[in-house]
Amino acid sequence: MAVTIRGKGVISGIAVGKIMLAGQNLDGYLVNYQPGSVDEEKNKAEGALTAVADILSESVERMQKNEDQKEQAAIMEAHRMMVQDPALHDSIMNKIEELKSAPQSVLKAAEEQAAMFESMEDEYFAARAVDLRDVGKRIAKYILGVKEPEIGDEKVILCGQEVEPSVIAGMPTEQIAGVLLGAGSTTAHAVIIAKARAIPTVVGLGEKLEAISDGDHVIVDGEQGEIVINPNEAERASYNEKIQKQKELAAHYAQLKDLEAVTTDGVKVELMANIGSHMDVDNALTYGAQGVGLFRSEFVFMGREDIPNEEDQFKAYKEAIEKCKGGLCVIRTMDIGGDKPLPYLNIPKEENPFLGFRAVRISLKRRDLFLPQLKAILRAGVFGKAAIMVPMVINVAEFKKVKEFIEEAKLELEHEGKAYSNSVQVGIMVETPAAAVMTPVLAKYVDFFSIGTNDLVQYTLACDRGNASISDLYNHFNPAVLTLIQRTITSARENGIWAGMCGEMASDPNAAVLLLGMGISELSMSAPSIPRVKEKIRSISSIKAKEILADVMKMEDGDEIKAYLSKVL
Amino acid sequence: MTEATIMIENKTGIHARPASIFVQTATKFKSKVQIKAKGKTVDAKSILMIMSMGLVKGTEMTILADGPDEAEAVKALTDLVASKFGEE
Numbered sequence: 001m002a003v004t005i006r007g008k009g010v011i012s013g014i015a016v017g018k019i020m021l022a023g024q025n026l027d028g029y030l031v032n033y034q035p036g037s038v039d040e041e042k043n044k045a046e047g048a049l050t051a052v053a054d055i056l057s058e059s060v061e062r063m064q065k066n067e068d069q070k071e072q073a074a075i076m077e078a079h080r081m082m083v084q085d086p087a088l089h090d091s092i093m094n095k096i097e098e099l100k101s102a103p104q105s106v107l108k109a110a111e112e113q114a115a116m117f118e119s120m121e122d123e124y125f126a127a128r129a130v131d132l133r134d135v136g137k138r139i140a141k142y143i144l145g146v147k148e149p150e151i152g153d154e155k156v157i158l159c160g161q162e163v164e165p166s167v168i169a170g171m172p173t174e175q176i177a178g179v180l181l182g183a184g185s186t187t188a189h190a191v192i193i194a195k196a197r198a199i200p201t202v203v204g205l206g207e208k209l210e211a212i213s214d215g216d217h218v219i220v221d222g223e224q225g226e227i228v229i230n231p232n233e234a235e236r237a238s239y240n241e242k243i244q245k246q247k248e249l250a251a252h253y254a255q256l257k258d259l260e261a262v263t264t265d266g267v268k269v270e271l272m273a274n275i276g277s278h279m280d281v282d283n284a285l286t287y288g289a290q291g292v293g294l295f296r297s298e299f300v301f302m303g304r305e306d307i308p309n310e311e312d313q314f315k316a317y318k319e320a321i322e323k324c325k326g327g328l329c330v331i332r333t334m335d336i337g338g339d340k341p342l343p344y345l346n347i348p349k350e351e352n353p354f355l356g357f358r359a360v361r362i363s364l365k366r367r368d369l370f371l372p373q374l375k376a377i378l379r380a381g382v383f384g385k386a387a388i389m390v391p392m393v394i395n396v397a398e399f400k401k402v403k404e405f406i407e408e409a410k411l412e413l414e415h416e417g418k419a420y421s422n423s424v425q426v427g428i429m430v431e432t433p434a435a436a437v438m439t440p441v442l443a444k445y446v447d448f449f450s451i452g453t454n455d456l457v458q459y460t461l462a463c464d465r466g467n468a469s470i471s472d473l474y475n476h477f478n479p480a481v482l483t484l485i486q487r488t489i490t491s492a493r494e495n496g497i498w499a500g501m502c503g504e505m506a507s508d509p510n511a512a513v514l515l516l517g518m519g520i521s522e523l524s525m526s527a528p529s530i531p532r533v534k535e536k537i538r539s540i541s542s543i544k545a546k547e548i549l550a551d552v553m554k555m556e557d558g559d560e561i562k563a564y565l566s567k568v569l
Numbered sequence: 570m571t572e573a574t575i576m577i578e579n580k581t582g583i584h585a586r587p588a589s590i591f592v593q594t595a596t597k598f599k600s601k602v603q604i605k606a607k608g609k610t611v612d613a614k615s616i617l618m619i620m621s622m623g624l625v626k627g628t629e630m631t632i633l634a635d636g637p638d639e640a641e642a643v644k645a646l647t648d649l650v651a652s653k654f655g656e657e
Contacts, residue, residue, distance in 0.1 A: 074586050074589075077589055078586070078588070078589045078616065081588075081589050081592055081593075081616040082616055082617060085615050085616055085617045085618075086612060086614060086615050087612065087615040087617045087618050088615075088617055113617055113621075116621055117620070117621065120621075120623050128584075128620060132617075
């Protein structure tokens with residue numbers, strides 16, 4: 001029997017692949033490391049130094065054969081010499097006497113050397129600190145058994161205590177078969193990206209991850225949260241059966257792909273995809289998405305040291321817009337705050353980042369950040385149908401300021417002689433109770449509303465969506481939430497603009513029926529949810545949806561509504 | 570003990586690439602090799618120690634070797650520095 005471990009399955013589907021450990025953060029491994037005697041630790045360090053030097057020598061030899069890689073080869077050669085350096089060696093051995101742990105000592109010794117480089121005046125030498133930290137980490141990883149990720153042709157299962165969002169975002173969809181996280185709630189950013197790409201994902205594995213080594217072959221069951229490590233023939237066969245069923249369901253959904261999301265009495269709803277990167281669009285279209293209802297532009301900003309420039313952003317947005325093939329592409333401007341600090345934003349640690357300096361509140365104060373983003377979107381708009389969506393708005397004044405920025409961006413583009421689109425729609429994400437309440441006024445200024453339920457539910461119910469002990473309170477069918485949503489949709493209709501939804505609620509087929517009854521015109525969700533929502537919409541009439549909505553709006557309790565919908569639908 | 574003093578004249582000084590060539594050359598010899606510059610003396614077979622000296626263009630340094638092949642070591646290393654490591 002192969003070893004099986006269990007966590008929480010958050011994105012269903014079965015995946016088979018080879019483990020690629022992506023633990024860039026070594027803290028989790030260091031805590032679980034069991035050191036031996038001082039002599040044993042010294043031996044381990046010696047062994048690691050020799051082995052890492054050998055590995056580096058091999059890559060240097062390989063790279064030197066290739067003209068393009070000569071530069072890289074020289075750097076790797078310098079790294080090899082650092083690994084074999086007598087001074088570093090002595091420092092590590094001294095540290096082991098004191099710290100008793102080989103990996104800790106390696107990191108400490110490298111850090112001390114790095115700090116010394118950093119203190120040097122010459123910029124070039126100061127920059128070598130990065131090389132030393134890299135070298136230290138490499139040796140420590142060797143001792144801890146965390147291997148360097150190598151991307152081959154085989155499909156990989158990304159695995160780590162935490163996987164940085166930029167790691168997943170930076171890899172092509174077809175390369176990642178599954179994701180396993182030690183930590184992680186269902187709303188972790190790595191999970192959100194995985195969801196957009198329908199990658200089977202299991203979180204909350206904690207220490208159980210130790211059972212998995214780099215290069216293991218595993219089966220991941222994203223529904224049951226089960227991971228079979230190095231499965232035998234019988235286990236493979238039983239999972240092959242499940243994969244078969246999964247394929248049948250996918251085939252059934254595939255038949256729906258080109259059908260419209262239309263009720264039995266002819267009311268149409270546009271179904272769009274939420275994406276985290278321009279690389280997600282192709283995958284989204286295979287599920288029948290008619291465009292992109294939410295492009296989270298944060299990932300353009302994350303995993304880097306400086307503000308992404310207009311040109312880099314323009315390229316990413318242009319690609320996403322072009323790939324929508326004439327469908328609308330709604331780009332949300334930067335939605336970052338103290339919970340995901342970026343080095344170049346310099347936001348001090350806040351006690352309550354979700355109610356703090358974030359999203360549009362930052363954009364309006366940081367012209368250096370906001371103008372390049374707006375200019376990039378306006379320019380990319382030339383290549384298709386684009387919209388700008390502003391997050392976290394609470395009043396009309398903020399939106400007016402955004403419009404002023406957009407005018408300024410256009411003026412600059414004109415001066416620079418760059419082509420831009422004048423038909424980019426500008427709307428807001430309705431995700432604060434204040435915005436929802438004020439939609440009758442806001443509707444006079446905006447081109448559209450898109451309801452962001454993840455935050456709207458959280459703010460309306462004063463209920464942290466990541467907190468497991470109050471997860472029973474977090475319910476998008478709560479009458480307070482439904483009332484705000486209905487108000488938003490009604491305000492839009494009365495003012496002749498469109499209203500959509502881009503939160504998780506949109507992927508709940510039963511919720512889709514209520515929203516249909518309220519008169520919503522667009523639903524945006526993680527692409528794999530599109531077929532089942534479409535199937536539900538095609539099975540019902542708009543009259544029936546209105547009747548159900550009327551019943552529901554008389555009810556007093558969210559759980560009652562949820563139960564009622566499950567019964568009648 | 571053999572020693573020789575030389576001025577560093579290549580544009581970028583002894584940064585990563587020249588430092589690695591320097592160390593590679595020094596380790597070929599059995600003798601103990603050191604360099605003395607800016608009032609400090611360090612092991613010439615340690616890239617970290619050499620890089621930590623911040624040997625930029627125009628620094629004067631002394632190469633000291635002690636052992637069976639000390640003369641050859643000092644000559645090889647002074648030649649290397651004089652050749653500007655093949656740079657400008």
